[in-house]
Amino acid sequence: MKISTIADLLDAQVLCGEDHLENEVHSACGSDMMSDVLAFVKDQAVLLTGLVNLQVVRTAEMMDMRCIVFVRGKKPPEEVIEAAREAGIVVLATTERMYPACGKLYATGLVGGSVSVS
Amino acid sequence: MSEPVKFHFDVAGDNFSSAGEASVKVKKLLRQLSMDPETIRRVSIAMYEGEINMVIHANGGTADVVLYPDRIQIILADTGPGIKDVSLAMQEGYSTAKDNVRSLGFGAGMGLPNMKRYTDRMEIESEVGKGTTVTMEVFLPGANA
DSSP: OBHHHHHHHTTOEEEEOGGGTTOBOOBEEEOSOHHHHHHHBOSOOEEEESOOSHHHHHHHHHTTOOEEEEOTTOOOOHHHHHHHHHHTOEEEEOSSOHHHHHHHHHHTTOBOOOBOOO | OOOOEEEEEEEESSOGGGTTHHHHHHHHHHHHTTOOHHHHHHHHHHHHHHHHHHHHHHSEEEEEEEEOSSEEEEEEEEOSSOOSOHHHHTSTTOOOOOHHHHTTTOOSSOHHHHHHHHSSEEEEEEETTTEEEEEEEEEOTTOOO
16 A cells, blocks of 8 residues: 555645655554554554654654554654654654544555564 | 774663664664664664663663674663562563653563564673663574574
């Protein structure tokens, strides 16, 4: 799925990374606990979260993710957007809540992908 | 034989926003050195978790990364409160982090287990009241370690 399709499905605003909207992504995860993202996620390129701080971008960067979707109408501070821009990560913001946002993407073919081995 | 490449970072303890900066830098440096992507990922995730731990629990510390021909070593040292029971701290889900840390997305008791999971070797030296030193190693692909 193209990142631009995610933006369309969630009626999301693109906060940075306009140049990467045509990139393809194949799986996603949703969490407000970055600890869990670091522990359980593997190969997921999209992170949906309601947490808006710099550690979200750092976590995504460490996990080689391509896109962060801030749900529930959360607007990250400028420094967060700037860090994502620098890391080449697309940032989207949607008013959708976590559950319907994940559901819409899953139903359209963006699956959960594998989890990391323990 | 040439000396191994070393990087040193001071990890500030007073600012949660800056936690992870050293790991981001290391990730960039390893990329510039064209290291294997999976190795970079394992090193940077393990170091990032360790950095977060130092900021949450120990008011910061130092991070040293040493590149050997067959492995990457990460040494995280702090002079914080120390870990009372290391085997308990290694259990997934066990956490002494405060609620404000949890509201920032951390403190789920996954840090140390995750560091162990992503590295090939991990050693914790800790003394209550003195501090903690965590040494981790990630073997490079093809290295007979």
